[in-house]
Amino acid sequence: MIELFLAELKRNWILQRRYPIEVVGIVIITVSIFYGLFLSARYVAGANFQLGDRLDSIVIGYVLWSLVLFIMGNIASILQYEAQTGTLEQLFLSQFGAVKVFLIRALASVTLQLIFVLTILLAILLLTGSRLNFPPALLLPLIAVLMGANGIAFTIGALALLFKQVNQLQVIFQFGLLFVLATPTETWTGFVQVLANILPIAPSAGILRALMARGESLNLTQLAIAFINGVVYFALGLGLFRLAERQAKKRGVLGGY
Amino acid sequence: MPPKIEFCMKALEAYNLKKSFSRNKQIVTAVKDVSLTIEPGEILAFLGPNGAGKTTSIKMMAGLIQPDAGSVRIMGKDPHRNAAALQNLGAVLEGNRNLYWRLTPEENLEYFGVLKGLTRREARLSGKELLTRFNLLAKRRTPVQQLSRGMQQKLAFAVALVHRPQLLLLDEPTLGLDVEATEDVKILVREIAAAGCAILLTTHQLQIAEILSDRIAIIQKGEILAEAPTQKLIQQFSGTTYKIEMQAALDEARILELEKIGLEIEARRIIYVDRTELLYKAFTILQSLPIQAVLKEQANLTEIFLQIVKQGNNLND
Numbered sequence: 364m365i366e367l368f369l370a371e372l373k374r375n376w377i378l379q380r381r382y383p384i385e386v387v388g389i390v391i392i393t394v395s396i397f398y399g400l401f402l403s404a405r406y407v408a409g410a411n412f413q414l415g416d417r418l419d420s421i422v423i424g425y426v427l428w429s430l431v432l433f434i435m436g437n438i439a440s441i442l443q444y445e446a447q448t449g450t451l452e453q454l455f456l457s458q459f460g461a462v463k464v465f466l467i468r469a470l471a472s473v474t475l476q477l478i479f480v481l482t483i484l485l486a487i488l489l490l491t492g493s494r495l496n497f498p499p500a501l502l503l504p505l506i507a508v509l510m511g512a513n514g515i516a517f518t519i520g521a522l523a524l525l526f527k528q529v530n531q532l533q534v535i536f537q538f539g540l541l542f543v544l545a546t547p548t549e550t551w552t553g554f555v556q557v558l559a560n561i562l563p564i565a566p567s568a569g570i571l572r573a574l575m576a577r578g579e580s581l582n583l584t585q586l587a588i589a590f591i592n593g594v595v596y597f598a599l600g601l602g603l604f605r606l607a608e609r610q611a612k613k614r615g616v617l618g619g620y
Numbered sequence: 621m622p623p624k625i626e627f628c629m630k631a632l633e634a635y636n637l638k639k640s641f642s643r644n645k646q647i648v649t650a651v652k653d654v655s656l657t658i659e660p661g662e663i664l665a666f667l668g669p670n671g672a673g674k675t676t677s678i679k680m681m682a683g684l685i686q687p688d689a690g691s692v693r694i695m696g697k698d699p700h701r702n703a704a705a706l707q708n709l710g711a712v713l714e715g716n717r718n719l720y721w722r723l724t725p726e727e728n729l730e731y732f733g734v735l736k737g738l739t740r741r742e743a744r745l746s747g748k749e750l751l752t753r754f755n756l757l758a759k760r761r762t763p764v765q766q767l768s769r770g771m772q773q774k775l776a777f778a779v780a781l782v783h784r785p786q787l788l789l790l791d792e793p794t795l796g797l798d799v800e801a802t803e804d805v806k807i808l809v810r811e812i813a814a815a816g817c818a819i820l821l822t823t824h825q826l827q828i829a830e831i832l833s834d835r836i837a838i839i840q841k842g843e844i845l846a847e848a849p850t851q852k853l854i855q856q857f858s859g860t861t862y863k864i865e866m867q868a869a870l871d872e873a874r875i876l877e878l879e880k881i882g883l884e885i886e887a888r889r890i891i892y893v894d895r896t897e898l899l900y901k902a903f904t905i906l907q908s909l910p911i912q913a914v915l916k917e918q919a920n921l922t923e924i925f926l927q928i929v930k931q932g933n934n935l936n937d
Binding site (some may be wrong): 367369373374378381384449450452453454455456457459464550609612613615617 | 650676711731734743765885
């Protein structure tokens with residue numbers, strides 16, 4: 364498994380290094396969109412534009428959103444691309460089994476993509492003047508974020524296995540997630556608070572905002588909820604992917620596009 | 621000492637495979653009944669018209685399509701139940717499309733080798749050996765997209781062989797290749813089989829199937845219509861007509877004698893003999909005349925294929 368992880372990491376690294384314009388382009392576009400929105404908000408607010416830790420919270424939501432988009436792209440988009448290029452069936456001919464291969468692949472990609480996301484974050488901090496805290500404790504909710512994001516990615520991947528063209532659905536998911544990640548759901552109360560705990564990645568995003576933007580300490584109850592949320596979505600994604608693999612083999616649509 | 625029992629495991633065993641798909645609310649039977657076995661080192665050409673069920677059958681054998689009924693064993697293991705069976709399988713399913721075009725040959729070999737259970741070191745070593753054997757070493761650091769179609773196809777073979785499988789599935793391996801590249805692929809297929817790997821090959825180029833295969837299976841409408849060793853099938857479909865070519869034109873008296881025993885003569889030099897017993901009578905008549913050649917009519921695979929498929933159509937109609 365470690366060999367496969369290293370091979371995936373190497374494959375990813377070679378592709379990024381060999382075609383750097385694609386990566387640089389994505390980073391620039393992601394930063395530009397946020398900066399454009401930031402400048403528009405400043406223009407609307409006029410001279411009294413002061414967001415304080417609200418800006419920091421928005422930055423965290425936006426950067427998390429871009430991380431989730433990268434992870435979704437790893438599985439769902441690449442799966443559609445590989446079905447077109449013909450390499451997809453070779454992955455299913457591996458003795459490791461498709462779920463393990465895609466899981467290792469996601470892990471290897473995330474390792475590299477965390478670097479891109481960090482670059483995006485630093486660029487946004489520089490451009491907007493936002494200041495964030497980086498306590499070591501942020502790693503824990505970040506793991507929950509990664510689990511939830513991979514769960515969603517595997518769910519869309521499962522649909523891509525069966526229906527091949529899921530671009531429209533992916534876009535709907537992307538904007539839905541922008542809402543979930545950018546909204547401070549941790550401030551919701553009553554019934555909607557329960558909803559906030561159920562929405563994918565929302566509890567871990569809330570903890571990250573508390574830690575990094577508002578400088579609060581780690582709430583263990585919230586962390587437990589975030590982990591349960593992450594594990595449930597991750598398990599759901601993997602389960603659906605496994606089901607979709609079986610269905611695709613039954614329907615004979617594994618490699619077709 | 622007890623007698624030594626030689627046990628040779630079959631590389632592929634597929635029995636009574638069946639598969640139907642639901643398309644536009646209709647059930648379409650792609651494979652009705654396919655059974656095939658291949659011994660190690662044997663090349664089986666799996667032939668059939670478009671839509672006959674070849675690819676569906678191959679994908680069921682590879683574990684990529686779940687059969688509705690029937691069983692598959694690769695070196696005794698079921699690929700649908702035991703992923704370890706895939707360790708003995710290599711496949712080039714759609715020409716050169718099983719490669720990462722942005723990676724180089726050695727990067728592709730290393731990646732797919734690890735995907736097939738080798739360590740990175742083992743994959744690199746095996747990859748280098750295959751690149752040397754397939755005459756691709758000079759191109760090992762060139763991205764696949766910059767290689768010629770023939771080189772890409774050879775690399776696809778190398779990738780399928782990097783983990784030294786016992787069974788190789790080749791779906792149209794010479795499709796779109798030029799003459800030189802086709803010759804290269806033919807040589808490679810022979811070499812791979814000679815090394816003990818069983819090969820299941822589909823192709824529409826029947827000449828290639830005739831030259832390469834040890835055995836032929838012809839499928840139509842999801843059923844195997846004929847399966848036999850290639851030479852036996854050719855003999856079976858070859859007639860008993862002989863053609864005697866004379867060096868010089870025959871005189872009138874001999875032509876009359878030959879016609880009397882029921883032979884056909886063309887341009888006074890070529891005699892057609894449709895029964896073996898008449899051949900020796902003809903030789904007696906032709907005694908002392910110089911003969912250029914005696915040829916037995918030999919069916920080619922294209923004629924055999926068309927004949928079998930036509931018979932199959934008539935049966936189904």
